[in-house]
Amino acid sequence: MKSSFLSLAIIPLVCIAIFSQEVKINSTSLTLYQSNYAIVKQQIEFNASADYTRLVFDKFPKDLVENSFNLLFDGEILEQSIDLKKVDFNTALRNAIGKEVNLIQPQKLSQKGKLVLVGEDEIALNLDDGSSLFVKDLEGYSILINNYPLDYQAKPIAKWILKPRRSGLNSAFLVYHTRGLSWTTKYFIYLDEQNQKLSISAYANLQNFSGMDFTNVRLSIVEGEILTKSAPTYDYRMEKLAATSEFSRSVAETPSFEYYKYDFPQSVSLNDGETKLLKIFSASNVPYKKTFRYTLNTWTQPNTRDNPYILVSFVNSKANNLGFLIPRGQADFYFTSKNDVEFVGQNNIRSSLEGEQVETFVGKATDISIQVISNETRTISENLQEVRMELLIKNFKKSETSCEIEYLENSSFELVNSNIKPKEKQPQRLLFEIPWKPQSSFNFAFTVQIKR
CATH class of the missing domain: 2.60.40.1170 (Mu homology domain, subdomain B)
Structure with missing residues (x-):
């Protein structure tokens, strides 16, 4: 009798478990540009295993620029991804359940009630009269949700699979670009007509509408126009530093590539939705000249009657208590007297280097x-x-x-x-x-x- 034997080869399977590690932010540096653009640099820490480490990070502004983030650390980045999914229509509506809504029908009739149910192309309302309204097909309908700032952008989530050179505590440098952060220069200029001298204070007008708070960050601002592939009136919160009688610079500009950069010495906090003024410099006893100017050309029509513009000008020089880069910005002009201050105009100021003349129109001469x-x-x-x-x-x-x-x-x-x-x-x-x-x-x- 012939026997048969079945031989089984057992092949061991090696499974590598990759666990997500907690990320700690040690410090943040923020560089703002004048074009609704910013660079965020963060030093982070995480614990790494001997083989592979998975990082998940979601502390991003909502307007993160896709594919702009990069991680610098001692090891290999095997995989990097970013989840920028938008919130779909039904999810946004479900988040509004319990809110008061106005449902506007195709015939422009409106019904008001509380949103209680959201399905695929269907909703249900509890109306103010105690009845319920079910709508199965929403085509042609408009839904107005009261007191509900809708945000279709989900918060970005970044994921990495890393192979560090050593296990244990690792540090890394995370850099990314974002929109929703910007700065302009705000000037307050006071004209002393009797002595023909002016006082000028310049502030960095910071605006944060990125969806994220920035607390105790190192702040830099850049004067210059950058290329990227890619204003309303607010209440101001001022942070002033001590000033001398004629000249005070809270922060000095330094050349950076072909631009100029200001690094603030103090830590700065800028919450989402906040506008803040940080002092750049102030100067007083600056001689100025007031002239009147009327401009015309071939196309100026006969019998045209107008008033000339009031032109205020001064020289950016050390002799005038200035003599450094004056960044472009918006200036509010005030007329000062012994007992009062009067607003007389507002206009933009172009950037000016040492030795150049600064001039801008503030209004029209009445007489x-x-x-x-x-x-x-x-x-x-x-x-x-x-x-x-x-x-x-x-x-x-x-x-x-x-x-x-x-x-x-x-x-x-x-x-x-x-x-x-x-x-x-x-x-x-x-x-x-x-x-x-x-x-x-x-x-x-x-x-x-x-x-x-």
Whole structure:
């Protein structure tokens, strides 16, 4: 009898259990840009096993820029993923169960009640009269939910599978980009007309609408326009530092690549939804000049009557208690007297380096008027036109003053004649300064030839 034997080969299976490790944030650095963009850098710690370690991290702002985060640590990153799933319509509605809603039918009829049930393309309401309303097909319906700020963006979750070089406590550096954080410069400028001196205070106006609080972070802000592939009025919370009588800098700029960076020395907290002012610098006894300017061109219509703009200018120099980068921003101007302060205008200020002149318009002069009496154009040749303009300028002030008349064109032109010598002359710009006696008028005329 022949016997048969069945031989079984037993192959051991090796299973590697990868457990998620708790992540501890030791410190956070935040760099804000002026374009609704920020870089977050965090030093983190976690315990690692000898083989593989799985990390899960969800302490991100809701506007995390996808594929921008990276982890730097002593080991290998075998896998990295980010979950940026949006909350679907039904989930968002389920989160509103118990809320008061208005259901607007396709016929524009509205019914109000409490949302009690949400299904696939169906809802149920308890109406105010005690009855219940079931809707099986929501096509054409609108649902208005009272006092419910809907957020379709789920919080991002990052996951890593790591192979560290050593087990035990490991540290790493996490860097990612986010939107919802930004800064601008806010200026408060006080004009002393009697002494022709101004005082200026500059603040970094920080805004956080990222969906996340930042507590005790190292803060930097960058002045400059970055390229990325990718304002309302708020109550201000101010954090001021001590100032000297004429000049105080809370933070100094340092070159960073082709931009300028400000590193604040103190720890800063910026909660979600918060707007905060942090002082950059202040200066006083800065000499300034106030002039009036009216701008016109070929397209200015005859019989146009207007008032010139009030132009405030000062030189960014050490002699004027300045002499450093003045970042672009928005300025509020105030007129100061012995017993009062009056708001006189608001406008933007462009960035200015040492030695440059800062100038901006703050409003229009009420007691100076300019009327365009005539604007005559004649064609001399195919590529040449002659334009003659005449203005009637009236000074209702009881003091002597002057007004600048600026003429601009997109093409090069030549001045043929004028009854006032130009103060500045450029290929596409002329600037005249018209002096006036108190309560007087002046007829100003000039002719230019424009190359088309």
